[in-house]
Amino acid sequence: MSTLYDPAAQARDAGAAVVDDPILNPPYDEPQYFWDTVDWETKVQKTPRKTEGRRPAGYFYNRAGRKAEGSLLEEEFVPLECVNKIRDRVRAWRQGGYPGVTPATRDLLHYWSDPQREPRLFFCQREAAETVIWLTEASPSDRTALFTQSVDGERIELDKAHEPFKRYCCKMATGTGKTVVMAMLIAWQTINKALYPRDTRFTNAFLIVGPGLTVAERLQVLRPSSDDNYYDQFDLIPTSLRGHLGQARVCILHRQAMAARGDEGRPRVVKLGSESDSAFANRLLKRDLGSTPRILVINDEGHHCYRPRAKGRHDADGKPTKEEKAENELAAQWIDGLERIGRVRTIQYCLDFSATPYYIHGSGYPAGRPFPWIVSDFALLDAIESGLVKIPQLPVDDNHGDGKRPPAYFHLWRWVNEQLPPEDRYKATRRGNAHSIAIKAQPAINTMIGNWKRTFDAWQKSESSVPPCMIIVCQDTHISKEVFNIATREEFEWDHFSNKPGRLPVSFLFDSNALKDVSRAEEGEKVKERETRLRKILNTVGKEGKPGEQVRFVCSVSMLTEGWDANNVTQIVGLRAFTSQLLCEQVVGRALRRRSYDVDPETGLLQPEYADIYGVPFQVMPVKASRAGKGAKPPVTTLVRALPERERLKITFPRVEGYVHEVRQRVRCAWDELHAIEVGASGEPTITTVGVVGGIHVGRPSAIGPGKTHTRAPYYQAVRLQATLYRVAGDLLKQYIGEKSHEGAYRRAELFPQFLAIVRRYMREFVVFKEAPREELALLKWQQRLVDVLSGHIHPVDDTGHEIILPRIERSRGTGSTRDVFFHTSRPCYPTTKSHISHVVLDSPLWEKIAAQHLEACELVRTYARNDHLDFTIPYLDFTTGQSRNHRPDFIVVLISDLHIALEIKGKHRDLDDAKVAAGKKWAKAVNNHGGYGKWAYHICHNPDNLTREIVVLAATD
16 A cells, blocks of 8 residues: 655645635625635646635646646636735725716615615625626726736737627636525616616616526526526515516527528638628517517626637647537627627627636637636636535545555546546547446546445435435437446446336436437437426426436436536536636536525525546646545435425415505604613713823823813804704605605695604604713714615505505515425524424524424414415515615514514614514504405514514404
8 A cells, every 4th residue: 555645735736725614704794704725926826725815717738738737736726816906996886885887786786785684695796796787887097998818818908808809707616696686686687677768878788698508597587587596596686676677588599509690500700691780680589579679688607608719729739530620610700799689789788697708729829718808707726615516626636646646536438438448548540448447447436436325324314305415417319328337237236227017217327328328218208308308307407396307316427517617516427628728617507506505694605515526637726635535424404395285374474575555645644653762871971181192101092281072062052953854754754755755845834843743852852862862863874864764654644534545566476475485404494383484493592492492382373484485575674774675584473363563583672673662563554455365474583482472462452
């Protein structure tokens, strides 16, 4: 047995930067730390070191060319200077409050960054959207001098990096939510176009192109009319702006559709088809986009869209493979189709989204050179450090070898071929013996199957219906068939991968030969029907209730490189020649989508998930240290869902986006719902001594001379309390009638005295001045507090004194229901018996559990539901920021009397709670006035131990 590798030297040779805990940053904030793996003097990789700051955007490039691709030679780090400059400017723009944007854009940006929203958006998603918005709306002077420097010395101005239309690329690692960003930008453009129709920076017509049918089908969520659209799923639009989204027009195509008629089946770099540009554009766009002259193009997996350059010095590095040549031709077909459209319609600009926007070999550019129009970059390293993807575990040592080379399973294809006699090795000009290659790789495959078995055993103890999945990516169809037969044979003591008669298939061979294999077709099934069925299964691997739900093993050639978003892949074996790091990242990316996004409440970080990788020599990432053959324990998750057998306990609720007021001549304040506030210094200094600082003593400045004393007395003497009360009454009235309401302006003289009388009475009866004079109320923070407290408690009344307020129900979603709840979580859960939903998810150690226990035991409670993934919200205005927000009560409780209670569990009172409570009571009154959703009440409980007693009181007052 040979000596094991030195860890540092091994990490350098294998390209695997071994660290104990790669996750450094919360997923919702800009990264503050990174694992520095670059020696900045030599620009080569080194042993990782935790470093404060943001990782510079850049990429690794091997100047040795194709001969070194896929090898273990060190690569040079090349910064993306243009991206780094944009990143700094966008950060300053963000911190400055987004100057220069439209009011609608500002509302969207604040809404997306709201830390109280659910679900929260990842920082990388917000940064990508912010970058595109900044490039569109920020001052032109802020966007000057943006150039990109290529690895071969070419310096290109960003806005001229692509002709004939402007093109920007957002580089985002697989699994970080690119499709959500597309939805954000579609919403931003559409809403602005609706509100500012003459502003040519905006459009409501979008052409979205993907590289294949799988991606195009997945992108249907970008249609606002889709039942599972992302605008609703991720709550991307404030209720006040949601109505404008209906103006969006979306056309979704795959790149095969970009061939002009007459060119099908023979893609070229320069198209010579007889179809005119106008006919071509109308044929593709007319149905969805009509004849709109201005469109915005979005390319998903946009690294497939480029025009190869004429042959030159970069082709001297060997001829492209047949696969690379075909890819270059299809890339040319895609960009040619867009340019055809651009000649007859205005392409505002083209947005590319890709994890790997690099040129490939044979394109006429240096292989591995990034597209020069990249404007933002959140790479795989960043995603790992923010916990957004699974942590890849690659082999970093083994007990065989000479101690000088990487572990055998790190580059499995090379190791297997080196062990075979020359006649059985795989060669590009002559097929090797597929059986020999598969047999030699069998120990690695069996070891990984063992790792999968441990993962599977742990899964069986969970409540998830979706098993873990293992995939093997092979060099060609001959090898894939041999490997599939080995992995699914029935000689194992267990038969988890065997497709036995009488049960649904769990293992699939997915390559060009297998798709057309008639012998595998079901009775009476044609080849085309079988191919459609297989694709449907493979496209839904890991999806509950879908055809691919129970798939455990997939063996393929190159069918799983993109558009495959299964999050249950836990093991990958690569048995093929990986000729570039681009291909490595694409294959590894298939295993990196997370299953859970629950944050550890103690650390604020996402809890780690893992993926085992053999045979994919991916060098540029940190990996969890692991000996070959050792698996990682998968996260234990709980399936939280609506139980069909408890349908009788279902709860429905209205989705209220706002209110309908009748501006009447009389208003009334609900005095019985108000509480007192204390006005005082609240720990702020009211006496300050100033003087000439002569030095620092014991950490404090020391003064020269006697100094002077400053107090607030002069300020108090200048304050007119009457003016303060007038301002508060005016702010309340403005909220009631709206700033631009002509009818409200007409009645202002009649309404203002009523608001002023309410403010005066509140100050007399409810405001307590604690160690402060009455003039303290003139400070803006106390004026704002008065508005927060009174807002929502002043309502219009008719001549009989009856309040007039009705809810405005969302048109797109209408009524919500507990029936829609279905998700996995790694957070602790409490099982239920009285709820339609199986569990109560516990965000805090005790509060939700105590509340659930009281609700289960209380005889007055018929049913209840935890408001998690239920999306039950109450709109309110946060006066501290001026932004519309959504309040999410913790529970919905239904009593045996049919009284529905929106229940919030709170500890210490905060100022912001006043606005939420007022909004909750206003919501309940409006819904009760509607009459179509039963009787509702809003209640806040500050001590869950008292919940049963408080429910008794609520029931008695019903």
